[in-house]
Amino acid sequence: MVKGNTIIIGLGNPILSDDGVGWVIAQELAKTLKDEFQVTTASLAGFNLLDLLAGYERTFIVDAIQTKNGKAGDIYRLTPEDLQFSRRLASVHDINLVTALELGKTLGLSLPKEIVIYAIEAQDTLTFAEKLSPPVEEAVPRVVKAILEELKQ
Amino acid sequence: MKRITIDPITRLEGHGKIEVFLDDAGNVAKAYLQIPELRGFEKFCEGRAAEEMPRIVPRICGVCPEAHHLASAKALDSLWQVDPPPAAKKLRELFYCAHFIHSHIAHFYALAAPDFVVGPGADKSQRNILGVVAKVGLETGTQVIKHRSYAQKIQAMIGGKATHPVCGLPGGMSKPLSEEERKHIEAMAMSCVDFAKESLQIFEDVVLKNNEYVKLILSEMYQLAPYSMGLVDGNNRVNFYDGLVRVVDQKGQEVAKFASHQYPDFIAEHVESWSYLKFPYLKNPGWKGIMEDAESGILWVGPLGRLNAAEGMATPMAQKAYEKMYGALGGKPSRATLAFHWARLVELLYAAERMLELSQDPEITSTDIRRLPTAIPREGFGIVEAPRGTLYHHYQTNEQGILEKVNIVVATAHNYAAMNISVDKAAKGLVKNGELNQQALNMIEMAFRAYDPCFGCATHTMPGSLPVDIKIYNSQGEPWINLPW
Numbered sequence: 111m112v113k114g115n116t117i118i119i120g121l122g123n124p125i126l127s128d129d130g131v132g133w134v135i136a137q138e139l140a141k142t143l144k145d146e147f148q149v150t151t152a153s154l155a156g157f158n159l160l161d162l163l164a165g166y167e168r169t170f171i172v173d174a175i176q177t178k179n180g181k182a183g184d185i186y187r188l189t190p191e192d193l194q195f196s197r198r199l200a201s202v203h204d205i206n207l208v209t210a211l212e213l214g215k216t217l218g219l220s221l222p223k224e225i226v227i228y229a230i231e232a233q234d235t236l237t238f239a240e241k242l243s244p245p246v247e248e249a250v251p252r253v254v255k256a257i258l259e260e261l262k263q
Numbered sequence: 264m265k266r267i268t269i270d271p272i273t274r275l276e277g278h279g280k281i282e283v284f285l286d287d288a289g290n291v292a293k294a295y296l297q298i299p300e301l302r303g304f305e306k307f308c309e310g311r312a313a314e315e316m317p318r319i320v321p322r323i324c325g326v327c328p329e330a331h332h333l334a335s336a337k338a339l340d341s342l343w344q345v346d347p348p349p350a351a352k353k354l355r356e357l358f359y360c361a362h363f364i365h366s367h368i369a370h371f372y373a374l375a376a377p378d379f380v381v382g383p384g385a386d387k388s389q390r391n392i393l394g395v396v397a398k399v400g401l402e403t404g405t406q407v408i409k410h411r412s413y414a415q416k417i418q419a420m421i422g423g424k425a426t427h428p429v430c431g432l433p434g435g436m437s438k439p440l441s442e443e444e445r446k447h448i449e450a451m452a453m454s455c456v457d458f459a460k461e462s463l464q465i466f467e468d469v470v471l472k473n474n475e476y477v478k479l480i481l482s483e484m485y486q487l488a489p490y491s492m493g494l495v496d497g498n499n500r501v502n503f504y505d506g507l508v509r510v511v512d513q514k515g516q517e518v519a520k521f522a523s524h525q526y527p528d529f530i531a532e533h534v535e536s537w538s539y540l541k542f543p544y545l546k547n548p549g550w551k552g553i554m555e556d557a558e559s560g561i562l563w564v565g566p567l568g569r570l571n572a573a574e575g576m577a578t579p580m581a582q583k584a585y586e587k588m589y590g591a592l593g594g595k596p597s598r599a600t601l602a603f604h605w606a607r608l609v610e611l612l613y614a615a616e617r618m619l620e621l622s623q624d625p626e627i628t629s630t631d632i633r634r635l636p637t638a639i640p641r642e643g644f645g646i647v648e649a650p651r652g653t654l655y656h657h658y659q660t661n662e663q664g665i666l667e668k669v670n671i672v673v674a675t676a677h678n679y680a681a682m683n684i685s686v687d688k689a690a691k692g693l694v695k696n697g698e699l700n701q702q703a704l705n706m707i708e709m710a711f712r713a714y715d716p717c718f719g720c721a722t723h724t725m726p727g728s729l730p731v732d733i734k735i736y737n738s739q740g741e742p743w744i745n746l747p748w
Binding site for chain 2: 123217
């Protein structure tokens with residue numbers, strides 16, 4: 111079912127502490143956005159993500175991230191170009207986002223023209239729990255606000 | 264808002280680690296593979312209602328949620344002592360064949376083929392699925408995407424969702440298959456059979472007709488001789504969903520055959536101080552260290568383990584492919600780690616053929632798909648073959664069905680000791696007389712990628728590089744070099 115031409119995807123594992131931040135943000139957005147935009151949550155990557163994106167013109171992906179020297183709760187706004195360095199397909203189980211997009215393009219799939227990735231620096235992504243850590247929890251309303259503002263444009 | 268500076272992004276703690284120790288001459292004395300473990304899953308489950316498990320366990324990690332879902336559903340059948348009606352079992356198996364098709368296609372084309380099609384020595388920026396598509400053609404690329412997506416559609420039809428299914432219940436399934444869905448699945452299954460045959464053909468043309476690759480597959484560096492384990496049906500043929508676990512030794516002789524509730528009688532877990540992950544091993548002969556002969560109960564599971572542990576495939580074309588593979592490898596059981604890739608394609612064909620058979624089974628649209636549990640729960644066991652090997656779930660509850668103890672042993676754990684030996688053997692080529700050989704890095708990666716290992720929640724590990732660090736120590740045990748992947 112396609113609602114409009116924009117999809118917002120919250121990624122992560124909802125029971126793995128901060129790994130679930132993408133889900134929490136997507137669920138918050140779903141409350142506000144009602145039926146205007148397609149909002150979904152998933153624990154997917156690579157090929158599967160390609161299935162979700164295909165057919166939309168605009169996509170927002172929200173996910174947890176861990177960077178060297180990053181501070182928990184920091185928010186990054188990225189585009190696939192920022193992740194070009196990761197263009198390498200031999201990962202453990204699946205291809206990464208940039209590769210998936212490039213493959214989709216090569217094979218002529220209909221992919222979004224605009225892809226924005228909101229990444230939130232996570233503190234703990236190894237402990238099974240349904241709660242976010244306080245600094246990550248605190249970042250949630252800020253990301254929700256930022257995405258809502260972008261959607262207005 | 265912060266602008267990110269991209270300095271290799273990694274999961275700081277989620278890394279696998281290979282530690283290589285050198286001897287006085289600067290050659291590799293020993294290498295170890297350490298796999299990080301996600302913390303506290305069993306604790307997370309305790310105190311919850313057992314019937315929630317099939318919906319919780321797919322969240323252990325994003326790699327094989329469907330395998331966990333079905334192992335859990337089977338553990339609940341066992342917990343409530345209820346045997347699902349035949350149609351429910353067939354539906355589960357149909358769903359599961361689709362999962363295998365999806366998983367095996369992704370592994371072969373995205374992860375295995377780059378090494379063989381683009382070449383094991385090629386720069387890592389070239390060794391990828393785009394490189395594969397460039398070589399084998401856009402048409403094959405399109406077929407890969409199409410059949411992977413068919414497999415997802417079939418899983419979604421039966422499972423409720425493509426990933427993280429919700430269909431399995433204690434005693435059966437939540438929803439029958441309609442005739443319209445059946446027809447749709449049948450058509451997609453036919454196409455999958457053709458695609459699986461083509462994939463084996465590509466393997467033959469690209470890999471087997473290239474002497475270099477055949478030499479690599481048969482080279483001593485990639486040979487291993489552990490016990491082989493996998494589920495088999497009543498005729499000792501490979502089955503992914505049901506049957507008995509069969510173990511064969513280095514000569515192919517059956518040394519154990521057991522049902523899921525007997526698992527603890529046959530398999531135990533060894534703890535090493537340097538790793539969080541335990542090492543499951545065959546109780547008879549027992550744990551003798553990480554060594555690969557009949558004296559030590561080290562196992563391997565997954566495609567080659569399964570094919571070695573069985574006497575054949577239950578579908579005609581897969582059986583032919585099976586015979587051809589063992590003919591070329593010089594008999595059974597095979598010791599060639601890289602033959603895991605070949606075995607994976609034989610299984611792809613079996614999964615497609617079996618999916619077609621099940622989609623044409625008159626019982627598959629039966630609405631008799633659930634038997635309601637009435638017994639008082641205490642203990643349940645469930646085993647399925649995950650695409651990467653035997654997966655075991657064991658639950659204990661109180662009389663209200665509230666979980667008191669949960670034990671899950673995954674395929675990567677079953678393969679852990681074997682992977683360590685493979686890594687050690689491949690690492691021996693990494694450093695020679697104190698000189699570092701860059702190409703050997705990929706050789707090590709190939710050694711354990713054959714097993715399709717699962718490093719915990721790999722769902723969205725960025726930046727898509729292999730989450731493994733290699734640390735090399737000199738003969739005094741001092742850090743000599745650190746190789747980020």
